[in-house]
Amino acid sequence: MKKINILEKFGLFNDNWSPRIIGELNGQQVKLAKLKNDFVWHSHEHEDELFLVVKGTLMMEFRDRTEEVKEGEIIIVPKGIEHNPHTLNGEEVWVLLFEPAATKHTGDVQHERTVNNQPWI
Template identity: 45%
Template sequence: MKYQSIKLHEKLSKFSDHWSPKVIGEMNDYQFKLVKIVGDFVWHDHQDTDEVFIVLEGEMFIDFRDGRVQVSQGEMFIVPKGVEHKPFAHEECHIMLVEPRGVVNTGGAESELTAVNDIWI
């Protein structure tokens, strides 16, 4: 078996599209995904799972119907399952997501920002 670390900056350099998570690894039934964001996403929720945002570079915000949270580089935030939220970033932000395989980025919301699942880089 060959042991090799995953170089996050190298993986991030392989794509430029926004709001389209790319899978970089799996652990049990969970996927580690990288995504670049800028601008507004859509209001959505995930009925069956929590969602974690780990900011690798930049700064993002997550709006809730009753408030807002700022998440900066080196920080993370967990959105509880079923809570409607809308992520956004004023400038490009690089994020790692850790979520169950098959989770749709827009939850149950229909949107042109719905990304194809299981795109590996």
């Protein structure tokens, strides 16, 4: 039982779209990620995902609309819902993710941005 400084953890990596695990509880993982530009359309058949924006503005695109998620705000993407997170104008966005440990980075979609083994920091 030790506290975790989220901002210090963000300082330990620079790559985008490659989540890092910082904690685990009740089968859920807490992850940090830096996002920039476009990602990939995907869904998670059995898992919900929570995105907390720490820095910047996240654009969460759904097939029927786009939600703008600002610093200090969260969005929960329900299981089975296709989504495409992205940023605007080359802005880097920092997010905290909360999701089941079994969640695949890009669901069943294989893409150049897919990360299969997300490291702990």
